[in-house]
Amino acid sequence: MNDVLLSGALDASEKGRIRQDNEAIILPAAEQVFARYGFRGATMQQIADAAALPKANLHYYFGNKQTLYLRVLENILHDWLSPLEAISARADPKTALAEYVGRKITFSFSRPAASKLFANEILQGAQVVHPLLKRDLRQLVAEKAHILDGWIAAGKLRTLDTTHFFFSVWSMTQTYADFDIQIAAVSGEEMTSEAAQTRATAHVLSSVWRICGLE
Amino acid sequence: MNDVLLSGALDASEKGRIRQDNEAIILPAAEQVFARYGFRGATMQQIADAAALPKANLHYYFGNKQTLYLRVLENILHDWLSPLEAISARADPKTALAEYVGRKITFSFSRPAASKLFANEILQGAQVVHPLLKRDLRQLVAEKAHILDGWIAAGKLRTLDTTHFFFSVWSMTQTYADFDIQIAAVSGEEMTSEAAQTRATAHVLSSVWRICGLE
DNA sequence: GTCTATATCTAGATAGAC
DNA sequence: GTCTATCTAGATATAGAC
Structure with missing residues (x-):
């Protein structure tokens, strides 16, 4: 038996x-x-x-459904945040920004569902992650913005609003995941090919550099 | 009686x-x-x-629910699209972009729910608006990108990918509506005040100008 | 640990009195 | 044109045989 x-x-x-x-x-x-x-x-x-x-x-x-949702969201948050590590005081600004933008946009192309879930969570009121945004993310962005302010003071970057700068970078990179359908419809091609992704990355990186006066 | x-x-x-x-x-x-x-x-x-x-x-x-949704979405689409009118071949590039960015970000601040509904529609598969994106919006963006390409050829703008440029401007402006909760949590202030909105607009406009080499 | 059957609730939609 | 009561489908969640 x-x-x-x-x-x-x-x-x-x-x-x-x-x-x-x-x-x-x-x-x-x-x-x-x-x-x-x-x-x-x-x-x-x-x-x-x-x-x-x-x-x-x-x-x-x-x-239950709520617990399953929480477990999925936990898995996403780390990968969403980790690109910020690229911004460190000692790093070369242009290199650091390239790594940061690269990691953010790679996340959009490799895990579009994760990005969309995060977008849905914020869009629908951030019921779950609001405490985390208000404490941890706020603190983290304050630190990184401070590093950028230091670079500006040292004459390495043009003057800019370093907090809003992060809102711009997040939106420009995440749009390739969250609005992929719109982008495919308007550009006439899926962004799945290596070439298309390289072009998008080059555009965003070049834009970010120009915003910072690095190009 | x-x-x-x-x-x-x-x-x-x-x-x-x-x-x-x-x-x-x-x-x-x-x-x-x-x-x-x-x-x-x-x-x-x-x-x-x-x-x-x-x-x-x-x-x-x-x-039924579907018809009600369609009616709401119809009301939004016109206002979402209309800022593009600012981009005309005859206009001065810097002024035209200022008007375009201004109208897009004003839409985000004045009708956040409309922007969020549109974001949800795309995020959740664009079931309803996909035909419209693929035909009308694609055509419209192609025309406006062509105008920008003309400005670049005339030496009025720096070289850039004019189609992806629109994806960047949409995302940078719409993020103030779609992710307002995240922005309030991170920046520590609601973006409802006149002053906060002016600061956000100045940041985005300045970023767009720099991307285009106009500042 | 698996999975069918089911309990309970809430959704979209409609009937019909007013 | 309004609104209560109700129908039916589909949702979350659980019981209980295997």
């Missing part, structure tokens, strides 16, 4: 492994669906279909 | 007036709710509550 099959009993490590595997299937599926419809518009059934699992399994692993 | 009250009969002009009045109450309420939750996330009950009318009245005036 096979007790494992009959009773469903699994030893601790096996149980953990199965859970890990299934969560790794469910979370990306949920990211896609939440990205497209927002929290309220997304349905557990759609996510289940995208993951090719019965709907009940999602509840077994995540309890 | 008052036949009007008892039978509900109204003469044609009165019927039209009541309809006009009620639609004028329902449409802005619908704009707010669709902007916040997208088409699928929004509920007719929420819209009814926002309009302070029974839910059945929405169906009486608009038939």
